[in-house]
Amino acid sequence: MSGQQGQVEVRAVSEGERLAWLRSVARTFLDPAVITEEGLRHRSPSWEGHRLTGAFDGDRVVGTYRSWDAPLPVPGGAGHGVLADHVSAVTVAPTHRRRGLLTRMITADLRAARERGVPLAYLVAGEAPIYGRFGFGAAVGTQSLQVRAPAPLQHVPAGAEDVVVELVEDADLRPEAPALHASVAAGSPGAVARTQRWWDVALGLDPAPGEDTKQRRTALLARDAAGAAVGVARYRAQEQWAGMRHDSTVEVTDLFAATPAAQAALWQHLVSMDVVDTVRLTDRPLDDPLPELLHDRRRALPAEASDQFWARLLDVPAALAARGWLGPPGACVLEVHDALGLAGGRWRLELAGGRVEASATADEPDVTCDVGALSAAYLGQTPLVALAAAGRVRGEAPAVAQLSAQLAWQPTTWPSHTGF
Incomplete structure (x- = not known):
């Protein structure tokens, strides 16, 4: 340029x-x-x-x-x-x-x-107001959870009893964690890949100049009954005592698992450690299941929540054709406005068999929106109906509701930070 x-x-x-x-x-x-x-x-x-x-x-x-x-x-x-x-x-x-x-x-x-x-x-987006001007929309949210420990689990997925959790050093994760992360991320819309270089730096195998390598994270590695790695958690502890009473915090900065059972096994270890009073979990999905696993869900409360990843469609038909669709079959005419002239147009969307075909049309639109609104809804987490309530999407309510249901996706994105 x-x-x-x-x-x-x-x-x-x-x-x-x-x-x-x-x-x-x-x-x-x-x-x-x-x-x-x-x-x-x-x-x-x-x-x-x-x-x-x-x-x-x-x-x-x-x-x-x-x-x-x-x-x-x-x-x-x-x-x-x-x-x-x-x-x-x-x-x-x-x-x-x-x-x-x-x-x-x-x-x-x-x-x-x-x-x-x-x-x-x-x-x-470091500054949220900036990127909307260029057609980006907030597509993936994140939250922090704060758990009062100990917090016993009550609802444990089947198979959790067969998962073995090992306490390891960061460097011990290097042989197995990258492939496991890539597998988990592949099924999570919007999850950014981690390069081999990222792992070397993050795990302290190639520390940055001046980095305090004495402050390394502790790690957990979960294995299934066959011995395969199925989950990873990384955390650091802040130990504090006063008058012979502990008030210590564990901050979990990374947790991913291939199965609900492995995830529950990691949580079970983290929220039941000795001399730990608070477990703080960062970069968790907005629908994280942890509160539902606990005997008392109020022991895991949101500490803060925000958008994290912003998306910007550049080719609407190609992007819509690339993703899967869960919503009911049906058709609508979608009109997209783009101030930069990159992705605007009007298309007839035909959804069938979990796929959509978008063909250019001159028919009157059923749903009209700016490219930022469609981009926000594209990864399945932001409901189109919520954007309509904010005036960013226009159309008859049934048409907007149908397209919103078609765009929705579960599970939502696991927004683990990646050194973006």
Whole structure:
């Protein structure tokens, strides 16, 4: 991408400009860490195949943008996915805001993705109001749960008694956790893949320069009756005592499992540990089953909830055809408005056998919405009827309700953070 606006040029970042680019990212995100050449060398392998863009005011980097193409699971289960334009490291220096630099970077990237045949863009929004302007919609939510421990389980899925939970070190997960995570994520719409590099860094096998490796997480590895790995949890403890009484917290930062039984076995261990008073769980799905497993569901209460991943459709027919559909068979005419002119149009949607066919039509629309609203509903978590109640979707109530039911998907996305 290149272009001029006054003295600011937007273009690809050269090899020799990467350090200045990364320092600009850190400054704008208020990261206090000192970015060194060694730190850049450690980070650079994670950018293999990525597109790094910078806004340059002379030789100063005043804006940053990174994107890369990678598969993204969509509703329909394993085997259903699209190639998505993943977007990250989006910054504009405080000295150069309101000059259209973000607009130049993001619109050029989205248009290039559309031209490559990529049907979807995907990101984590640091500032929610920004990305709606470019057609993104909040598609995946996350919550934190706070559990008063001990919290006995009452409703345990069948097979949980056959799961064995092992206490291990982070590094012990390396041989089996990546494949298990990939398998679980493949059936979770919107779950971002973890690269082999991600695992090496996250598990402390290749720590960043200056990282305190003494503060490693503890891990749990669940195995089924045949000895296969079926679940992983990673956590860190904050031990605190006063007057010979403990007030300790365990923060679970990562938990995934191949089966409900394995997940329940991991929970059973975490909420019943000795000298632990609070278990805090981050990045959990909004419909996490933990409260329903407990004898007293009020021992696991939401501490906070927010959107996490935002989606942006770039090719509506291709994206709709790629996903599976659970709703009732039926047809409707859908009209989508797109201010950027990338994905707007009018299509007749015919749903049958869990698949949809979208064909261009001039018929009057049954449902009309902006591309951000359809993008928010695309992964199956955000109900179209809720967007209609907010005035973002228009149409007769039965038509909107039918399309909303068709777009819905269970289970919802497991929004585990991935070093996006």
